[in-house]
Amino acid sequence: MSVIYITTPIYYPNAPPHIGHAYTTVFADVIARYNRLMKRKVFFMTGNDEHGLKIQRVAEKEGVSPKDFVDKMAGVYRQYWQALNISYDYFIRTTDSYHEKVVSESFKRLYEKGLIYKAKYAGWYCVDCERYYSPGEYIEVEGKPYCPIHNKPLEWLEEETYYFKLSEFKDYIVKLLSETKIVHPESYAREVLSRVQAEGLKDVSVARPRERVSWGIPVPFDPNYTIYVWFDALLNYVSGIGYLTDESRFNEYWPNVVHVIGKDILWFHTVVWFSLLKALDIPPPKRVIVHSFLINRGLKIGKSAGNVIPIEFLVERYNGSDGARYVLMKLFNLDKDVEVTVELMDSIYNSELADTYGNLVRRVGVLALKKVRGKVYRRDVDKKIEESITSLLNKYVEDMEAMEVSKALSEAQELGKILNTYVNEVKPWERPDPSKELYSLLEGIRALSIMLSPVTPRASSIISENFGFPLTSPAEFRVGQIERYNIVDAPVLFKKVQAGREKAGGQENPPGS
Ligand SMILES: [Zn+2]
Numbered sequence: 117m118s119v120i121y122i123t124t125p126i127y128y129p130n131a132p133p134h135i136g137h138a139y140t141t142v143f144a145d146v147i148a149r150y151n152r153l154m155k156r157k158v159f160f161m162t163g164n165d166e167h168g169l170k171i172q173r174v175a176e177k178e179g180v181s182p183k184d185f186v187d188k189m190a191g192v193y194r195q196y197w198q199a200l201n202i203s204y205d206y207f208i209r210t211t212d213s214y215h216e217k218v219v220s221e222s223f224k225r226l227y228e229k230g231l232i233y234k235a236k237y238a239g240w241y242c243v244d245c246e247r248y249y250s251p252g253e254y255i256e257v258e259g260k261p262y263c264p265i266h267n268k269p270l271e272w273l274e275e276e277t278y279y280f281k282l283s284e285f286k287d288y289i290v291k292l293l294s295e296t297k298i299v300h301p302e303s304y305a306r307e308v309l310s311r312v313q314a315e316g317l318k319d320v321s322v323a324r325p326r327e328r329v330s331w332g333i334p335v336p337f338d339p340n341y342t343i344y345v346w347f348d349a350l351l352n353y354v355s356g357i358g359y360l361t362d363e364s365r366f367n368e369y370w371p372n373v374v375h376v377i378g379k380d381i382l383w384f385h386t387v388v389w390f391s392l393l394k395a396l397d398i399p400p401p402k403r404v405i406v407h408s409f410l411i412n413r414g415l416k417i418g419k420s421a422g423n424v425i426p427i428e429f430l431v432e433r434y435n436g437s438d439g440a441r442y443v444l445m446k447l448f449n450l451d452k453d454v455e456v457t458v459e460l461m462d463s464i465y466n467s468e469l470a471d472t473y474g475n476l477v478r479r480v481g482v483l484a485l486k487k488v489r490g491k492v493y494r495r496d497v498d499k500k501i502e503e504s505i506t507s508l509l510n511k512y513v514e515d516m517e518a519m520e521v522s523k524a525l526s527e528a529q530e531l532g533k534i535l536n537t538y539v540n541e542v543k544p545w546e547r548p549d550p551s552k553e554l555y556s557l558l559e560g561i562r563a564l565s566i567m568l569s570p571v572t573p574r575a576s577s578i579i580s581e582n583f584g585f586p587l588t589s590p591a592e593f594r595v596g597q598i599e600r601y602n603i604v605d606a607p608v609l610f611k612k613v614q615a616g617r618e619k620a621g622g623q624e625n626p627p628g629s
Contacts, residue, residue, distance in 0.1 A: 147376070478608055
């Protein structure tokens with residue numbers, strides 16, 4: 117049986133998740149659900165990155181211990197993922213003791229191999245980023261170095277610290293980036309490659325003095341130091357499937373890992389992660405799928421840009437998780453940033469889910485109930501419909517295998533439109549016995565519901581139950597498989613959204629923006 121291990125980045129829970137987190141997580145969930153539909157063995161992992169200075173500080177501000185704070189936030193994240201119907205198999209937390217042991221042991225091994233060493237460091241440091249910036253990386257404001265992300269002055273810091281010998285892995289990284297297809301789309305691999313070739317690789321700090329950062333995993337042989345949060349966090353991808361604890365499980369899943377990441381963490385998930393794995397004698401991941409961002413008014417959506425679209429808003433406005441998921445996946449893009457507005461999301465939801473799919477299902481269901489009391493027996497399927505189902509389902513599978521979810525949804529849309537046109541053409545309501553037409557339409561609806569099921573799992577299962585057909589694997593789908601449909605209800609799946617509800621001064625503004 118083929119296996120897929122799919123991961124999201126683990127999220128830093130200093131604040132609740134927003135649409136950007138949802139974008140990544142829903143995509144990973146859709147890939148997981150599609151692969152389960154194809155009857156593959158799937159392990160889908162998400163979770164939280166719980167150590168580090170920022171957490172330490174937020175907890176201090178709230179007057180609670182860091183552990184209490186991250187416990188609470190793990191609950192918050194789980195609630196959001198439930199609201200979006202995320203079907204993760206495991207929620208990893210970096211404060212779990214087995215993970216801490218893996219990090220500690222890995223650190224020790226690299227030290228013993230000479231790949232981690234102690235040395236003095238001095239440089240410009242951003243407290244919010246928890247990292248140093250070298251010349252060329254920071255910006256200058258009135259001659260003073262500023263953080264390019266936080267746009268505030270950097271602090272000059274001098275400390276003894278532990279370093280990871282990233283510089284040793286330059287040839288290895290260049291080879292992986294230029295000779296393999298791990299990074300997808302390939303343009304991202306080229307981007308990293310040219311940076312590596314232009315700048316080379318410098319050793320990176322992997323620990324912080326304990327007096328500065330206490331909330332983290334101690335360096336096992338030097339308790340005056342805390343292991344840097346990035347080293348700790350990256351290792352979640354291997355600790356979560358049994359690295360150093362369950363060898364057979366690790367060996368089953370690791371060769372099939374697919375990481376889903378946003379382009380902002382591309383460097384870490386290629387150069388740093390591939391090197392760290394190599395240092396631990398672990399092969400590189402199978403795939404790193406990189407996506408671009410949702411932007412609003414030209415800026416990446418995020419807390420600092422002040423243009424956050426709350427997940428609650430999506431779920432409420434688009435009729436629960438299905439609508440929210442669909443809208444996000446239709447917008448999803450690997451290569452280029454997508455400008456998102458409420459108006460655009462409304463129009464996707466209304467035309468594709470409410471009109472094309474929802475309306476089709478409702479019309480055909482009502483007709484079947486009226487004309488043949490819901491029982492539709494097998495007939496020859498209209499040739500044109502049969503051909504459309506087969507060819508669009510094939511294209512859909514091709515797209516989904518290439519993880520082109522948005523494209524796959526367009527194939528589903530096309531089938532929905534063909535079926536709606538067919539209803540208008542054959543007018544089943546005018547026929548004494550429209551069984552052939554209804555059966556053809558139901559076979560189309562069955563295919564369409566299967567195609568949409570990774571994205572709109574609730575709606576697909578409601579229709580499968582009310583119309584009496586199983587959601588089979590696309591690979592096993594044959595037109596004419598169903599002997600008899602038994603329609604018991606024709607529910608309204610998606611209520612239309614009234615445009616303009618959120619209009620403020622002629623501009624669409626989501627709450628919180
Ligand atoms: Zn910063």
